[in-house]
Amino acid sequence: MADQHLDREPTDDLDAPVADIEVGLAEPGTVAAAAVTPVPVQVELSRSKRIGVFGWCAIGWLTLVALMALVPGIFPGPGLLERSREAIVAGNFGPQSGHWLGIDNSGYDLMTKTIHGTRASMIVAVSGVGFALIVGGFLGLVAGYFRGKLDTVLTGMFNVMLAFPTLVLALTLVTIFASQPGTSYGRRVMVVSAAIGIVSIPILGRITRANTLVWSEREFVLAAKLLGTKTPRILWRDVLPNVLPAMLQITLLGIGIAIVAEGGLSLLGVGVPASIDSPSWGNLIATLRSQLFLGRPWGVFAPSLAIFLTVLSLNYLGDVIRARFDVRESVL
């Protein structure tokens, strides 16, 4: 530390210590103490920390996604079960007035389908990664804080889970738990979420563990222990809040990956089951992919665009949020 002080630029050195001397010399309670008001720390957010145009675009798109998931009915356009016979008869499947993103083979509006598909995709991704956040976060926190044998066991477990091919694991789970004839839609969605959740656990677990290792070494953890704080409270109040930004960033990234994974599972036929009234982005791509060979590439365009924008927004926002809320040392 001492070296750092010596090495500092002279301009750096002028501000901080001077303020300190003034404050230190002033007797408390005297006029001097009142007069020497320390200048409040004014932190101009650096360029990298501002949300920025792209950030606001990302927020805007994600808000739209949330609306599409929660209240798909408010968006203009034909209903989910409305078919456009005229367009089929005219052989016009591409983007056209009334169907901005085209129609599928049966004349259903692709934009409407994509909007209605948001809910299933988001349910699977958010609940899967949310589950992983809770389980992986807890295991990572415990492993990183207590270390020792527990850490060895949990890290080993994470490694095994990471080494296992993700799609095979998901396929297995869906095959075992949700592929019998008569499996309800809800159960299938749950199993798909669980599959995505389970494969996300090691990712969140490892990030949490790595950060916990760093933060639980800090002396304020020792200081809290010295104050008699009990371990669960130290984990919850002292370690977790410091680890949280990293966890949240990975969670956002994970939701993005999960949305893509849902698409992958659908292509393999084990995603959210496709039917006319229960689209998901993944199963739309899976069912519309045949249109690619009919010279109508716009079929997969709508759901792909939705996935693309959402994943991009989540990743970008994850970065912004981490940089912005990581006030811990960056402003020092």
Next chain:
Amino acid sequence: MTREHEIQVEDAYEGPVVQVTDLETGFKTPRGLVRAVDGVSFKLDRGKTLGIVGESGCGKSVLSRSVMGLLPSTNVVRNGSVKFQGRELVGLSGKAMRKYWGTEMSMVFQDPMTSLNPVKRIGEQITEGLRFHLGQSKDDARATALALLKSVRIPEAERRLREYPHQLSGGMRQRVVIATALACGPRLLIADEPTTALDVTVQDQILDLLQAQQNERFMAMMLITHDLGVVAGRTDEIAVMYAGQIVEKAPTSVLFAKMKMPYTEALMQSIPKLDLPSHTRLQAISGRPPDLVNPPSGCRFAARCLYAQDRCLDEQPPLMEGDTPGHLYRCWYPVGTPAGEEALNMNLRKNRTAAGLKAATAAEGVGAIPG
């Protein structure tokens, strides 16, 4: 309540606050046991300050953590005795120690950047201990915290309570750390290099503050530092540590007046002096501390010592008492004695100590390589 009763009983206790006897602390590593603290003994009375001085890695911080019982339970060997208010602490579990931490013994850490939680408000960090240990209500704890912040001379204490650590300067942060450590009125305060991370201008203020608080509260204090200048005017007694052992211990005035241990002398000489002409070479202590896994069989400082003779390499000097009562040192050829003078002169003449150090060159401060 039982707690009050307990404190009353302890107030009647007249002996030293801390009595450490033959404390050994080691870490199990793949290379073997690292003996970070090797047979350290001292005692500390109420209202007294013990300075512990030594270079990096000599076991100062491990000693302080070992006294507090703050070391991890795995891979750590801790033998000997630490008596706090007459009660043995070695062997107590972390749970049993929790009763002492905060209320009975407390610690100020080196770096206020890492010893405050960046995501908790100052107020919350101070009141936590108050609420847990003293069972104060939220409002009472807040009032106490406010008084504490004022007592460590933080201006605008009211506003500071709501601020986060990054909004304070280094010196202010260390004041907060001190306030937190003092919150529950400990009997023993261990300050582990409390000023190392601070600007020079602030160091003095923090040390003054610690001293004032100690006098006011009549606490026992251990001031750990690598800087003899820091402890000079502020301690009653100084223990100089080297390679896990106390190599010299004396009342502060005695130590500075007639130091016996060549290591202490070398430490003193390594402090740059203001009255020396500029560009004077610093008197560094050449070489490195010994390996604590396999410490040398003789004196641990022999390899770097200008006084070293053959005896120093073979036989480890015990902690001997000097002319002044309470002045202990580990040396066969103490500084300022005829034997010591002769040993030094002989080494300088030969330009070689028994350990092979180029004595004359090293004495000039041109870091010589042993061998």
